Amino acid sequence: MGTRPEAVKMAPVITALRQRPWARVSVLSTGQHRDMIAPMLEIFGITPDLALDVMRPGQSLAELTARLLQGLDPLLAREAPALLLAQGDTTTVLATAMAAFYRRIPFGHVEAGLRTGDMAYPFPEEFNRVTAARIAALHFAPSAGARENLLREGIPPDRVHVTGNPVMDALLQVAARPDLPPGHPAAPGARMILLTIHRRENTGAALEGICRAVAALHDRFGDVEFVYPMHPNPALRAVVRPLLGALPRVHLIEAVDYPRMAALLRQCSLVLTDSGGLQEEAPALGKPVFVLRAETERPELVEAGFARLVGHATQAILDGVSDFLTDPRPGGGFARGASPYGDGQAATRIADLCGSFLGVEACTAG
Numbered sequence: 001m002g003t004r005p006e007a008v009k010m011a012p013v014i015t016a017l018r019q020r021p022w023a024r025v026s027v028l029s030t031g032q033h034r035d036m037i038a039p040m041l042e043i044f045g046i047t048p049d050l051a052l053d054v055m056r057p058g059q060s061l062a063e064l065t066a067r068l069l070q071g072l073d074p075l076l077a078r079e080a081p082a083l084l085l086a087q088g089d090t091t092t093v094l095a096t097a098m099a100a101f102y103r104r105i106p107f108g109h110v111e112a113g114l115r116t117g118d119m120a121y122p123f124p125e126e127f128n129r130v131t132a133a134r135i136a137a138l139h140f141a142p143s144a145g146a147r148e149n150l151l152r153e154g155i156p157p158d159r160v161h162v163t164g165n166p167v168m169d170a171l172l173q174v175a176a177r178p179d180l181p182p183g184h185p186a187a188p189g190a191r192m193i194l195l196t197i198h199r200r201e202n203t204g205a206a207l208e209g210i211c212r213a214v215a216a217l218h219d220r221f222g223d224v225e226f227v228y229p230m231h232p233n234p235a236l237r238a239v240v241r242p243l244l245g246a247l248p249r250v251h252l253i254e255a256v257d258y259p260r261m262a263a264l265l266r267q268c269s270l271v272l273t274d275s276g277g278l279q280e281e282a283p284a285l286g287k288p289v290f291v292l293r294a295e296t297e298r299p300e301l302v303e304a305g306f307a308r309l310v311g312h313a314t315q316a317i318l319d320g321v322s323d324f325l326t327d328p329r330p331g332g333g334f335a336r337g338a339s340p341y342g343d344g345q346a347a348t349r350i351a352d353l354c355g356s357f358l359g360v361e362a363c364t365a366g
């Protein structure tokens with residue numbers, strides 16, 4: 001794993017595998033987002049066993065991929081795992097799948113089959129996940145739609161399993177903790193909107209467009225407070241601070257740890273985000289989502305009415321969110337109900353499937 005979302009989604013899988021008598025699990029952190037991954041793993045009581053140090057200032061995606069391959073290969077030669085797992089669509093996942101291929105180690109892909117159908121969007125993630133799927137021996141699809149995408153690409157059906165998304169396992173476990181911290185202080189009766197923005201395509205003019213919509217909503221609705229845990233990327237902060245920093249009911253805060261994120265999700269009335277994970281998490285806690293992207297690889301959320309795709313244009317966001325805030329219906333016209341991403345038992349299913357793939361499942365009986 002290399003980034004914060006990989007940590008949150010793999011933590012339940014690591015825990016489930018570690019409970020199997022047949023499994024010896026090594027956790028490898030590639031260091032892609034080292035500062036964000038370590039605290040996330042700590043929440044789940046996980047410490048990486050192996051670590052790479054691949055980040056260099058200003059390096060290109062090609063350099064990062066090359067450095068990952070060079071770092072992974074000797075580790076795979078030494079550890080010689082029976083199975084290698086990675087989650088999602090980062091450069092770490094692409095390089096892990098390729099390194100496994102070169103060493104002829106079976107690769108299992110968690111969160112398999114998400115697609116926009118556009119290689120350029122999101123960039124480079126669509127390429128990363130399509131390529132990882134070509135290599136994978138085992139595909140753990142979060143939804144029936146994701147499975148269909150893989151079958152359309154010619155992946156044999158017996159290799160594709162709908163497990164749900166382990167983000168559900170992580171969220172439901174953490175949100176149920178008795179020591180969940182408080183969310184963010186807000187005026188009595190205020191409606192809180194949780195905002196996060198971090199995707200490559202939402203920088204520069206796109207980010208400005210989103211911030212102008214937030215500023216206009218702030219001025220239009222006096223009972224609304226925004227809480228924005230900011231991604232550490234300085235390029236994002238340089239745009240956000242001048243546009244939103246002085247507004248009294250827009251709270252720009254540092255990135256929060258996962259229990260605090262669960263508390264903010266519980267507290268909020270609405271989520272505005274370009275995050276994949278938050279799109280999946282918000283409906284699980286009954287919160288509507290406006291997706292600040294032109295396309296989503298999670299169409300089931302939009303089709304079932306849990307989320308609306310609103311892009312980054314100021315007027316579209318302003319109109320969409322204003323309609324929601326003035327809609328008298330409960331939930332503002334958004335759907336509420338069972339999440340399309342499962343019941344919080346994805347990790348157990350993934351561990352079971354790894355066991356049967358390796359032919360050791362009999363050892364887990366009882």
Ligand SMILES: CC(=O)N[C@@H]1[C@@H](OP(=O)(O)OP(=O)(O)OC[C@H]2O[C@@H](n3ccc(=O)[nH]c3=O)[C@H](O)[C@@H]2O)O[C@H](CO)[C@@H](O)[C@@H]1O
Nearest residue numbers: 005087088089090122125229255256257258261275276277
């Ligand atoms: C194209 C795309 O959609 N790709 C996604 C992308 O990940 P992402 O967009 O989901 O990433 P983030 O938004 O960073 O968040 C992730 C987690 O961090 C929590 N969080 C957030 C802010 C904070 O202050 N404190 C927190 O605790 C938050 O609740 C959530 O669980 O790559 C993943 C890896 O392959 C993919 O799986 C995933 O499809």
